[in-house]
Amino acid sequence: MPIKVNNLSYIYLPKTPNETKALNNVSLEIPNGQITAIVGHTGSGKSTLIQTFNQLIKPSSGFVNIDDKFVVESSKKKNKKIKDLRKYLSIVFQFPEYQLFEETVEKDVAYGLKNFGLKEPEAIIKAHEALKQVGINESFYLRSPFELSGGEKRRVAIAGIIVLDPQIIVLDEPTAGLDPEGSKTILDLILSLKKEGKTIILVTHDMNIVQSYCDNVVVLNKGELVFQGTPSELFSTDVSRFSIEIPPLYAFCQSLKQKGLNLDISKIQSIEDLMSQIKEKR
Amino acid sequence: MKNVVVNKLNFSYDKETEVLKDVSLEIEKGQYVSIVGHNGSGKSTLGKLLIGLLTPKSGDITICGLPLNKDNINEIRSKVAIVFQNPDNQFIGATVEDDIAFSLENQNIDRKKMPELIKKAASDVGMIDFLTKEPSYLSGGQKQRVAIADSLVRNPEILILDEATSMLDPSGKEEITRLILELKKKNKDLTIISITHDIEEAYKSDHIILIQNGEVVLSLPPKELFNSYELIEKYHLDIPFEVKLKKALIDNGYKVDEESSLDELGELLCR
Ligand SMILES: Nc1ncnc2c1ncn2[C@@H]1O[C@H](COP(=O)(O)OP(=O)(O)OP(=O)(O)O)[C@@H](O)[C@H]1O
Ligand SMILES: Nc1ncnc2c1ncn2[C@@H]1O[C@H](COP(=O)(O)OP(=O)(O)OP(=O)(O)O)[C@@H](O)[C@H]1O
Numbered sequence: 300m301p302i303k304v305n306n307l308s309y310i311y312l313p314k315t316p317n318e319t320k321a322l323n324n325v326s327l328e329i330p331n332g333q334i335t336a337i338v339g340h341t342g343s344g345k346s347t348l349i350q351t352f353n354q355l356i357k358p359s360s361g362f363v364n365i366d367d368k369f370v371v372e373s374s375k376k377k378n379k380k381i382k383d384l385r386k387y388l389s390i391v392f393q394f395p396e397y398q399l400f401e402e403t404v405e406k407d408v409a410y411g412l413k414n415f416g417l418k419e420p421e422a423i424i425k426a427h428e429a430l431k432q433v434g435i436n437e438s439f440y441l442r443s444p445f446e447l448s449g450g451e452k453r454r455v456a457i458a459g460i461i462v463l464d465p466q467i468i469v470l471d472e473p474t475a476g477l478d479p480e481g482s483k484t485i486l487d488l489i490l491s492l493k494k495e496g497k498t499i500i501l502v503t504h505d506m507n508i509v510q511s512y513c514d515n516v517v518v519l520n521k522g523e524l525v526f527q528g529t530p531s532e533l534f535s536t537d538v539s540r541f542s543i544e545i546p547p548l549y550a551f552c553q554s555l556k557q558k559g560l561n562l563d564i565s566k567i568q569s570i571e572d573l574m575s576q577i578k579e580k581r
Numbered sequence: 582m583k584n585v586v587v588n589k590l591n592f593s594y595d596k597e598t599e600v601l602k603d604v605s606l607e608i609e610k611g612q613y614v615s616i617v618g619h620n621g622s623g624k625s626t627l628g629k630l631l632i633g634l635l636t637p638k639s640g641d642i643t644i645c646g647l648p649l650n651k652d653n654i655n656e657i658r659s660k661v662a663i664v665f666q667n668p669d670n671q672f673i674g675a676t677v678e679d680d681i682a683f684s685l686e687n688q689n690i691d692r693k694k695m696p697e698l699i700k701k702a703a704s705d706v707g708m709i710d711f712l713t714k715e716p717s718y719l720s721g722g723q724k725q726r727v728a729i730a731d732s733l734v735r736n737p738e739i740l741i742l743d744e745a746t747s748m749l750d751p752s753g754k755e756e757i758t759r760l761i762l763e764l765k766k767k768n769k770d771l772t773i774i775s776i777t778h779d780i781e782e783a784y785k786s787d788h789i790i791l792i793q794n795g796e797v798v799l800s801l802p803p804k805e806l807f808n809s810y811e812l813i814e815k816y817h818l819d820i821p822f823e824v825k826l827k828k829a830l831i832d833n834g835y836k837v838d839e840e841s842s843l844d845e846l847g848e849l850l851c852r
């Protein structure tokens with residue numbers, strides 16, 4: 300039971316001089332239990348699209364069906380299941396600042412849990428576990444989330460969502476501002492969540508991540524869907540028209556193929572994969 | 582000539598934890614320097630100290646030959662532009678146009694020339710169609726583009742970029758890099774200090790400064806850094822693809838020359 304986006308359009312500030320059509324008749328499917336990347340040019344509508352998934356914004360027209368359990372549509376009717384929906388599908392925002400508001404880091408991460416009914420001591424214990432998973436140690440627990448570095452804020456914001464244990468986790472540029480080790484920590488965490496059976500949706504500009512971690516990729520351009528498929532299908536088409544850059548590993552494998560080496564690039568996600576394919580050939 | 586001189590700088594936000602410890606560094610006029618280091622190492626704090634937004638606990642900073650102090654701060658701020666890590670912290674104006682205009686305040690610029698300068702800056706970063714929009718209602722990457730326009734329009738002598746392109750798409754990143762290199766061609770003395778986690782970007786700069794736990798631990802040209810596996814491992818650095826590939830080839834028994842290009846590495850694998 301995938302996520303089905305059906306003829307979705309979204310207009311910001313309708314009927315004003317600054318009206319912006321951010322999504323235009325987008326239809327797509329996101330399969331369960333996999334990692335799907337949403338990519339595309341600045342302003343192409345990625346953040347807008349994901350915000351419709353748990354009804355942070357309501358479609359102007361069209362609808363989103365979440366695993367046949369929830370439907371987000373344009374009607375004015377109140378969605379009675381909205382709290383359950385937000386528990387089922389949670390979003391880490393592009394700017395962590397939009398998500399941080401409590402007076403301490405641990406309270407901030409525990410906030411959502413308490414909102415969903417968990418009592419204080421358990422909520423704080425769970426918060427600590429989640430913080431550990433994103434590389435934030437106990438010296439941060441009682442600090443203000445506003446007085447952190449950029450990367451520390453992002454980690455805390457990610458912990459605040461992971462801790463809720465949603466079935467679908469949506470992360471908007473989760474590695475922006477993270478140091479290389481931090482990126483790896485978060486991406487490995489995402490992989491382990493996938494192994495647990497979660498559905499993961501990542502908005503990213505980093506094609507290395509798309510190649511090495513994602514099962515599917517969706518490309519938006521000026522509010523329209525222009526591609527849906529696997530990463531290697533994407534990179535083997537002419538991607539320059541979508542302002543996408545072929546990741547260096549993929550480009551290198553392509554050049555090896557041109558030189559006559561017989562490789563199955565769709566199976567290569569790392570330099571190690573490449574080296575072992577070459578060894579097999581010998 | 583040295584354009585930025587930092588001498589034994591110490592700083593803490595709360596008097597308890599030292600955030601910067603005895604930081605000393607020198608940056609030549611016209612150099613393009615990358616500052617790298619793990620989350621929370623003190624990079625943004627250093628950036629804010631360099632423009633006098635924070636005050637050091639001890640030590641001193643000299644910018645374009647002027648000691649950073651109350652008397653000089655306005656003059657220094659007219660020469661230095663910073664793009665903050667979070668673009669929302671940059672915006673003052675109610676529209677993109679106003680916002681860029683605000684950065685021209687106190688720059689001794691002929692009022693009549695301002696509209697033209699604003700239009701040029703906005704179109705340089707690809708935001709000319711957004712002049713009447715409210716900065717807070719833009720997408721992440723659009724915000725970063727406006728923040729970059731805010732600082733470029735001032736034609737600074739020193740440009741500090743704090744992860745200024747972290748949310749741009751690859752072609753957007755390239756556009757901005759090209760734009761800055763063009764500026765540099767026009768003004769050879771433009772000094773660029775770029776705080777970044779993007780190792781491919783740092784690889785292209787003239788010089789890398791590595792900060793760890795508030796201390797400068799390395800200051801050297803990129804090639805020197807990435808040719809030393811010892812340093813890479815010691816400081817847990819990410820490595821550019823080219824360097825990673827060479828290391829994998831060596832580990833697999835190939836004879837690799839330090840200077841070989843990607844194309845030559847490819848030839849080696851196809852033999
Ligand atoms: N709150 C808002 N009010 C009005 N217009 C908005 C708002 N948020 C976004 N927009 C506009 O809608 C379009 C799509 O924005 P969106 O944030 O979805 O882009 P994005 O693909 O996430 O881009 P980025 O990669 O830069 O984050 C952009 O043109 C943007 O200016
Ligand atoms: N306003 C503040 N008040 C108190 N402590 C702060 C404040 N801002 C940052 N810090 C702390 O100072 C240290 C250095 O922060 P800084 O923002 O300079 O790091 P950074 O190197 O820029 O990190 P990042 O890569 O995550 O942006 C961090 O440990 C951070 O938690």
Ligand SMILES: [Mg+2]
Nearest residue numbers: 346393720721
């Ligand atoms: Mg976005």
Ligand SMILES: [Mg+2]
Nearest residue numbers: 448449625666
């Ligand atoms: Mg920072």
